[in-house]
Amino acid sequence: MTSLALEKLINEFNKLPGIGKKSATRIAFHLINSSMEEIKTLTSVITEAKAHIKHCSICSNLTEQDICNICSDLSRRTDILCIVEDCRDIISLEKTATFRGKYHVLNGKIAPLKGITPDKLNIESLLIRIASEPITEVIIAINPDLEGETTTLYLNKLIKNFNIKVTRIASGLPMGGNLEYADTATISQSLNGRHEIY
Amino acid sequence: MTSLALEKLINEFNKLPGIGKKSATRIAFHLINSSMEEIKTLTSVITEAKAHIKHCSICSNLTEQDICNICSDLSRRTDILCIVEDCRDIISLEKTATFRGKYHVLNGKIAPLKGITPDKLNIESLLIRIASEPITEVIIAINPDLEGETTTLYLNKLIKNFNIKVTRIASGLPMGGNLEYADTATISQSLNGRHEIY
Numbered sequence: 239m240t241s242l243a244l245e246k247l248i249n250e251f252n253k254l255p256g257i258g259k260k261s262a263t264r265i266a267f268h269l270i271n272s273s274m275e276e277i278k279t280l281t282s283v284i285t286e287a288k289a290h291i292k293h294c295s296i297c298s299n300l301t302e303q304d305i306c307n308i309c310s311d312l313s314r315r316t317d318i319l320c321i322v323e324d325c326r327d328i329i330s331l332e333k334t335a336t337f338r339g340k341y342h343v344l345n346g347k348i349a350p351l352k353g354i355t356p357d358k359l360n361i362e363s364l365l366i367r368i369a370s371e372p373i374t375e376v377i378i379a380i381n382p383d384l385e386g387e388t389t390t391l392y393l394n395k396l397i398k399n400f401n402i403k404v405t406r407i408a409s410g411l412p413m414g415g416n417l418e419y420a421d422t423a424t425i426s427q428s429l430n431g432r433h434e435i436y
Numbered sequence: 437m438t439s440l441a442l443e444k445l446i447n448e449f450n451k452l453p454g455i456g457k458k459s460a461t462r463i464a465f466h467l468i469n470s471s472m473e474e475i476k477t478l479t480s481v482i483t484e485a486k487a488h489i490k491h492c493s494i495c496s497n498l499t500e501q502d503i504c505n506i507c508s509d510l511s512r513r514t515d516i517l518c519i520v521e522d523c524r525d526i527i528s529l530e531k532t533a534t535f536r537g538k539y540h541v542l543n544g545k546i547a548p549l550k551g552i553t554p555d556k557l558n559i560e561s562l563l564i565r566i567a568s569e570p571i572t573e574v575i576i577a578i579n580p581d582l583e584g585e586t587t588t589l590y591l592n593k594l595i596k597n598f599n600i601k602v603t604r605i606a607s608g609l610p611m612g613g614n615l616e617y618a619d620t621a622t623i624s625q626s627l628n629g630r631h632e633i634y
Binding site for chain 1: 438440441442444445448452453454455459462463464465466467468470472473475477478479481482483484485488489492497498500501504505506522523524526527561624
């Protein structure tokens with residue numbers, strides 16, 4: 239490499255998730271050919287996002303305010319709460335425009351082997367919300383994998399104590415999917431979760 | 437999206453080459469979870485690269501000095517010059533450690549439909565170098581596509597006037613490649629470029 243600054247730039251981008259050495263090099267060259275204006279915009283947007291974005295004090299979603307605009311939205315249902323692992327999942331769920339209740343972000347799932355025990359998740363704040371808000375149904379929308387199922391069982395046990403309906407998002411063949419190519423666990427789930435057609 | 441700063445951050449990364457909406461979102465969340473220290477390193481590395489990196493006054497390669505460290509390397513051959521489209525190509529060629537001469541970066545290839553006429557490329561400085569440096573062979577290492585071939589023919593015509601040997605990097609099946617899957621143009625090139633085995 240003929241420039242140390244260039245090498246440093248490539249290495250910095252190489253650290254980002256999903257960016258390999260080749261993509262990092264491509265981005266670095268793109269940035270060097272960008273205008274000073276564009277570079278200033280990029281760096282200031284990064285710095286400002288880091289400085290202003292924090293977790294909502296109610297649901298733990300990312301926000302610039304103290305309370306996120308889902309929690310402060312009076313038009314949303316307060317009787318139904320959807321539990322997700324991560325803030326990103328809220329974006330995916332919101333895109334469907336199917337759910338009009340509130341959210342609660344756990345910030346991970348129980349994984350003792352990775353040192354993530356229940357006390358490291360936002361479970362205490364969840365139980366406080368269930369006890370104090372007029373919630374009648376909790377939807378557990380944690381990803382359906384081994385750790386997700388463990389977390390679901392754990393949460394179900396805790397929430398059932400409040401005499402509240404606990405539901406789990408359906409698992410099965412994705413839309414457009416194919417029995418031929420689906421794994422056995424997914425097919426089992428889609429059989430077990432079958433529903434009557436009226 | 438629950439945060440405008442987050443949306444801006446995602447959009448900024450979405451502008452970079454090879455980064456789609458999903459990758460940009462992933463990077464944005466990664467950055468928000470990074471430490472303030474890491475963010476400062478990233479932004480300062482970007483700003484500094486932009487501020488200090490310029491083109492070598494001889495070969496047009498990227499460098500922080502006035503003359504790049506390939507041009508100023510006294511151990512390299514001065515009689516052989518390799519012409520490339522882009523600074524990135526120098527990195528690829530240097531990795532092979534096969535070539536020990538000097539380079540000249542054209543900064544593109546002739547593409548009249550995109551408005552890239554010969555006067556927009558570093559051809560004048562190339563001819564000045566050929567006239568003044570003790571060059572005996574010029575290797576044209578421009579990528580073998582339609583525009584690359586046009587540029588090669590154009591350069592060949594110009595350089596031949598100096599009574600200098602002009603060579604072109606070989607085109608053919610890549611190592612590990614397969615006749616069955618290769619395109620006809622590549623197979624033609626590998627037939628035309630065949631060499632005797634001694």
